[in-house]
Amino acid sequence: MTDREILGPWLRRFFVEYIVTERNLAQNTRSSYRDTFSLFLPYVSQNLHKPVERLAVTDLTSSLVLKFLGYLETDRHCSVRTRNQRLAAIRAFARYVGSRDPVLVEWCGHIRAIASKKAMPPAIGWLSRTEMDAMLAVPDRRTSQGRREYALLLFLYNTGARVSEAVQLRVRDLNLARARGGHDLATLLGKGGKVRQCPLWPETEQILTAEIHGRAADAAVFVSRLGEQFTRFGVYRLIERCALQVPQLAKRAITPHVIRHTTACHLVQAGVDINTIRAWLGHVSISTTNIYAEIDMTMKANAIALCEVGTPMGRRSWKGDKDLMAFLKSL
Incomplete structure (x- = not known):
């Protein structure tokens, strides 16, 4: 051979x-x-x-x-x-x-020539605002570990970042410039090496500013209780543990990607343009982002209300419109 x-x-x-x-x-x-x-x-x-x-x-x-x-x-x-x-x-x-x-x-x-097998797309799971607030309330912010966990959860919800993007985030990737009249931004390295920037809420900026105080520029933003960079598995475990402490989420599979879906759905509900959401989440194609517009039941209900068929008006013979007949004869 x-x-x-x-x-x-x-x-x-x-x-x-x-x-x-x-x-x-x-x-x-x-x-x-x-x-x-x-x-x-x-x-x-x-x-x-x-x-x-x-x-x-x-x-x-x-x-x-x-x-x-x-x-x-x-x-x-x-x-x-x-x-x-x-x-x-x-x-x-x-x-x-x-x-x-x-x-x-x-x-x-x-x-x-071997064909791929047809697979049904998985159902998109996401959290309501009440459920997301309950998740954010789980970490005990009186302790340093609780503050670290809260910072990570809030960042994932704020940016809709993938778990790999969050654990790879470095201090130099944060631009916390609101005090200088600028914008608070996080630079994320996404799939295929694509870079995007996401705006940060004032609360996220305050939490992250305190979290990264005194750290070097190349240090990880999110670290475990041992001071080491969070791993993907660690983030999954954290979210799983927090979800178990929320009664309405105890029987659901909550993952970092569910929080990403939650961010997208809440942006849709807030009326944010779908192309802006695409750039926010780092999607290559807008067709990927369109799924979030389809799963929001509130938007569907509003659309149905706009198209609701009312009581039909009684029909009237055109011959009964004397003014119309006079108008036509005058032509």
């Missing part, structure tokens, strides 16, 4: 040269691709009774890929969206190989 047939060198070039140097894909995308092949290769090795380092590119047959996708759903209990995400990584690798080696174009075609 030649080097052109062995899977290992192809995978190394795919990860090191293609997705990093040529495509410059986001770190989360790279991690997703890595996790896909970390699951896929041992599965192939076990099914073919062949060591991973001896696998050939053509060992990754379309039938074996389909079996792997079924294994993800049945044995690992992954969702359809996760299944499609894993398939996207495998298809990207096949496209890369097929574009570099004409001999493997046919193999590439078989892999890329």
